């Protein structure tokens with residue numbers, strides 16, 4: 559495996575970014591980790607004190623230039639984003655600046671400073687509603703339902719273009735519904751898993767609900783798998799030109815089943831308010847992970863049951 563000397567992690571105080579920093583530093587203890595986050599949705603307490611942290615925005619050109627010039631990162635892991643779908647509906651312009659221009663700014667700095675590889679966090683939301691299951695990267699034409707889907711999608715061809723025009727090595731990872739320790743359940747973006755656990759362990763923060771008949775299914779992917787896919791993308795000896803890879807579990811679960819698992823593992827009864835089906839909500843998601851298996855050597859390392867138990871332990875240990 560490669561042993562990176564210096565990496566830059568954007569969004570290092572967020573749910574996925576902070577899990578990534580923790581696991582990356584355990585695997586590569588000698589690597590220097592530089593982080594940037596404006597703490598707009600990220601949390602100070604999720605920051606690893608061992609990293610070199612810059613509080614600021616990826617839109618701040620001077621700051622980005624300073625970081626790249628000073629630290630010369632070999633790899634860039636771009637997690638920073640405003641990923642709440644409803645935020646992107648309410649604030650399409652500002653979220654587009656962060657989610658699109660922010661990505662292009664980092665690609666440009668990576669190109670100028672000869673970064674070895676740029677790993678982009680994309681989303682399964684770039685697939686639309688009428689998708690063929692399991693969802694394959696090569697099928698299902700882009701069919702956005704929200705500004706967020708467009709914003710995340712646009713980063714992918716930008717990665718490809720930077721590879722083709724400037725020779726910057728870029729990889730795009732399309733994460734499916736990610737859950738795990740570090741995901742607070744009181745935001746509109748939380749998975750049902752963390753929202754339901756929040757309602758069980760912090761009932762003041764959250765009232766649990768379910769939309770529709772509960773037979774909709776999701777490819778829930780534990781955050782360890784997402785971190786692992788990023789590490790594999792770093793290690794790969796291939797040359798990437800914006801290749802897109804699904805990162806999921808490949809095994810979708812219906813929400814009614816999730817409820818049973820949550821009740822079984824917590825020993826608590828979930829009382830769910832029934833709400834109507836959300837407009838535009840995708841009925842089923844299921845990642846085809848064959849390409850990531852074949853080319854990155856990816857396979858999920860934490861399955862749903864183990865991931866749920868780990869997440870419950872985190873909720874139990876949380877003070878507030």
Ligand SMILES: NC(=O)c1ccc[n+]([C@@H]2O[C@H](COP(=O)([O-])OP(=O)(O)OC[C@H]3O[C@@H](n4cnc5c(N)ncnc54)[C@H](O)[C@@H]3O)[C@@H](O)[C@H]2O)c1
Nearest residue numbers: 569571572573574595596598599600615616638639681736
């Ligand atoms: N969580 C999921 O299920 C999921 C699924 C698909 C894709 N993704 C993608 O993965 C990435 C990480 O998502 P997450 O769930 O950890 O979200 P998150 O909100 O927990 O983390 C995003 C981080 O980016 C930071 N940020 C926002 N705007 C910034 C700016 N202008 N400058 C610097 N930092 C800024 C936030 O403060 C936050 O810490 C995002 O790119 C998201 O689109 C997440």
